[in-house]
Amino acid sequence: MTKHSRHPSTVRSMPRALVLGRQFPGDTDASVHTALEELENLLAQLEVRVVATLIQRHRSADPTLGEGKLAEIAARVAELRGDAQEEEKLLLVVDDALSPVQLRALEDALADVEVIDRASVILRIFEKHARTRVARLEVEIAALTHALPRVREDRSLGGREGGGGGRGERGHSNVTLKKQELRERIAGLRRELAGLRAAEETQRARRKDLPRAALVGYTNAGKSSLMRALTGSEVLVEDRLFATLDTTVRALSPETAPRILVSDTVGFIRELPHELVASFHATLAEARDAGLLLVVVDASDPQWRTQLAVTREALATIGAGAVPSRVLLNKIDRVDAATRAALAEELPAALQICAHAPEDVARLRAALIEAFDASQVDDVLEVPFTEGHLLGEIRAHAHVLAETYTEAGALLRVRALPAALERWRGLLSTVRPITSPAELLAVICRHGLELQAEDADFDRTGLDFLVVHARDEAGTPWIVRTPRRPDVTASAYVEARVLRLVRPRLPVAAPEWRVHAPDVIAYPRISGTPAVTMTPEGPQWNILDPAAPSEAFIESFAHALAALQSITPEAASRAGVPTSTIAEVRAALSRSMDATREALQPSEAVWQRWQRWLADDAMWPQHVALVHGDLHPGHMLLGADGRLVGILDWTEARVTDPSIDLALFCGCFGRPALAQLVERFAQAGGTTWPRLVDHAAERWAAFPMLIAEWALRTDNPTVLEHARGQLAAVTAETAA
Numbered sequence: 001m002t003k004h005s006r007h008p009s010t011v012r013s014m015p016r017a018l019v020l021g022r023q024f025p026g027d028t029d030a031s032v033h034t035a036l037e038e039l040e041n042l043l044a045q046l047e048v049r050v051v052a053t054l055i056q057r058h059r060s061a062d063p064t065l066g067e068g069k070l071a072e073i074a075a076r077v078a079e080l081r082g083d084a085q086e087e088e089k090l091l092l093v094v095d096d097a098l099s100p101v102q103l104r105a106l107e108d109a110l111a112d113v114e115v116i117d118r119a120s121v122i123l124r125i126f127e128k129h130a131r132t133r134v135a136r137l138e139v140e141i142a143a144l145t146h147a148l149p150r151v152r153e154d155r156s157l158g159g160r161e162g163g164g165g166g167r168g169e170r171g172h173s174n175v176t177l178k179k180q181e182l183r184e185r186i187a188g189l190r191r192e193l194a195g196l197r198a199a200e201e202t203q204r205a206r207r208k209d210l211p212r213a214a215l216v217g218y219t220n221a222g223k224s225s226l227m228r229a230l231t232g233s234e235v236l237v238e239d240r241l242f243a244t245l246d247t248t249v250r251a252l253s254p255e256t257a258p259r260i261l262v263s264d265t266v267g268f269i270r271e272l273p274h275e276l277v278a279s280f281h282a283t284l285a286e287a288r289d290a291g292l293l294l295v296v297v298d299a300s301d302p303q304w305r306t307q308l309a310v311t312r313e314a315l316a317t318i319g320a321g322a323v324p325s326r327v328l329l330n331k332i333d334r335v336d337a338a339t340r341a342a343l344a345e346e347l348p349a350a351l352q353i354c355a356h357a358p359e360d361v362a363r364l365r366a367a368l369i370e371a372f373d374a375s376q377v378d379d380v381l382e383v384p385f386t387e388g389h390l391l392g393e394i395r396a397h398a399h400v401l402a403e404t405y406t407e408a409g410a411l412l413r414v415r416a417l418p419a420a421l422e423r424w425r426g427l428l429s430t431v432r433p434i435t436s437p438a439e440l441l442a443v444i445c446r447h448g449l450e451l452q453a454e455d456a457d458f459d460r461t462g463l464d465f466l467v468v469h470a471r472d473e474a475g476t477p478w479i480v481r482t483p484r485r486p487d488v489t490a491s492a493y494v495e496a497r498v499l500r501l502v503r504p505r506l507p508v509a510a511p512e513w514r515v516h517a518p519d520v521i522a523y524p525r526i527s528g529t530p531a532v533t534m535t536p537e538g539p540q541w542n543i544l545d546p547a548a549p550s551e552a553f554i555e556s557f558a559h560a561l562a563a564l565q566s567i568t569p570e571a572a573s574r575a576g577v578p579t580s581t582i583a584e585v586r587a588a589l590s591r592s593m594d595a596t597r598e599a600l601q602p603s604e605a606v607w608q609r610w611q612r613w614l615a616d617d618a619m620w621p622q623h624v625a626l627v628h629g630d631l632h633p634g635h636m637l638l639g640a641d642g643r644l645v646g647i648l649d650w651t652e653a654r655v656t657d658p659s660i661d662l663a664l665f666c667g668c669f670g671r672p673a674l675a676q677l678v679e680r681f682a683q684a685g686g687t688t689w690p691r692l693v694d695h696a697a698e699r700w701a702a703f704p705m706l707i708a709e710w711a712l713r714t715d716n717p718t719v720l721e722h723a724r725g726q727l728a729a730v731t732a733e734t735a736a
Helices: 029-044 067-083 100-109 118-129 133-150 174-206 223-231 274-279 281-289 304-317 337-346 358-374 389-397 418-428 437-445 486-505 551-565 569-574 582-600 604-615 660-669 671-683 692-701 703-714 717-735
Strands: 016-023 049-057 090-094 114-117 212-217 248-251 261-264 292-298 325-330 377-384 399-405 409-416 465-471 477-483 515-517 520-524 532-535 538-541 625-627 636-638 644-647 654-656
Touching (some): 016 029, 029 049, 223 261, 223 292, 223 358, 292 358, 304 325, 377 389, 409 418, 418 486, 437 477, 486 551, 551 671, 582 604, 582 703, 582 717, 604 692, 660 671, 660 703
Parallel strands (some): 016 049, 090 114, 212 261, 292 325
Antiparallel strands (some): 248 261, 377 409, 465 477, 515 520, 625 654
């Protein structure tokens, strides 16, 4: 925006426009034509008529407007002015983002002609369509933020105004005063918006235990029509760009148990102004927090591929790139059979639908229910009569499979989202510590399992659980665990979800939990010998030689790891497995290093090594994968021939940096064995990158910091000393 009124957010009438298109190397004539056509549609919503178009073809990526092009534009403006009626206004619209310098160069060349760029057009449309107070505030903040660096001297006000300037100046320039006024206005708007957003956050928090789907996509792809069809809500449906700016959340209709919520969010567009993305942060949170994104594409638009790419890029920008998604090819009734077949071949997982066809909407509804049903888990909740107020909430947010009553309260067998179950477990949990194997076996007996302990005391080698080794009446060996700390109870629910996900997909065995309650977990013992057994004298290796791991072990380990990482992040996320991006991993590691530096006291050489590793983009992968997270030899079960046959303790499993399990392997067996493993891993179908071995080795070098962080969090001085011992080895290696 270049001519600023006292109220910059006011949309003014601009009846005629000269449009300047820009073609850079790599842009095709067709893409430029499409972009200009889209801009013309945008201007039409401001009741602006495009009367002429110029295209500047750049030989390089330099966006500078040369004197020749400025003269050509000025001549064309003069020609159009001669054809105009006296009351008609002419403006220049540039189909690109203009810097303040470029904007001023055009204004200086075109006296009394308002110059706006693509971002300004979109901002003005948002101003026009904003209806709620939140949307109006968000748009005005974006418009003022965009206008701030583009404020120019207003000569009608004189060179200086008010105030006591230094060095002989009479006061502040009117540019400075205007910018100060805009900043104060933005600050006031943000304060008001923060209060309104707090209320929205409260509403969103109330919805967090329910399955949520968000309709996202390019503007005018038909999201609102689908919203209306899926929920029966009377949302605004218009055939125009950015008809919807406010997020609407409604329940899927007919309602399900639990209810599935559907939200319709603001549409995306090519070169959506970053000021709008920032201002609509809370509105777009519906997409980030959803359990499933329904990416709506106008299948009849020739540019649908570009629009889908823009949508995916925008989702990544707002932090929703890792949310599970399903593409909906909408308006399929407008394309012929051959095009439908081609679309099915190109996007086989996409749903081809028409928002106005009841049978298509029914298919989409069924797909939604199926997707969320796959992400839910079964559990048993015992709700005491004293906690009866929770019954209504559980019935509304879960599918109650069975309900019986005991002397203490209601016993519900439910199916719900893992997060909801964990929260209810926390509210209902009255777990007291179990202090003896006999007490633990008495608890397991209440779950219908009669076991006899093999030892008089707990196996205390694990950091998170106390373990009893037991046998049933048939002589089958069992593992019975009880948590050492309250935080372990919550993490065990994550582990349960992981096990349900990985057990059918791995070439090795994983525990099958037969009993899972807050105070006890029990499962049949997996056959195999632990690679390491802890003894009073220290770790004892079994079958495996750590200095020369066998080919059979490396081969079987590589295939197990490749199978684990073949489970897609989307599938893991749907199963409720925690997920982190690579950027989040790096940021968390940096915080951990700072938090443990005083306790560990790493040498300057080690500290700098850690910092170089964190900062080196070439080291880090471009993808995330499902990892075990704690795959040390004590959690590996081996067959008599040395092959890996089972993996225990999946508490630390998550979607994150795919090198974590490899880093632990490096620490146990050395870098040459790691290089051999990575080669076999790639042959088994695992995804690698050029610096994987280096990266895994550096991650292992940083492992003492992660051990120390856990020790500090759990107040465990023994583990902290272990971390210091590992750090000493890293220090020696770094100095060598």
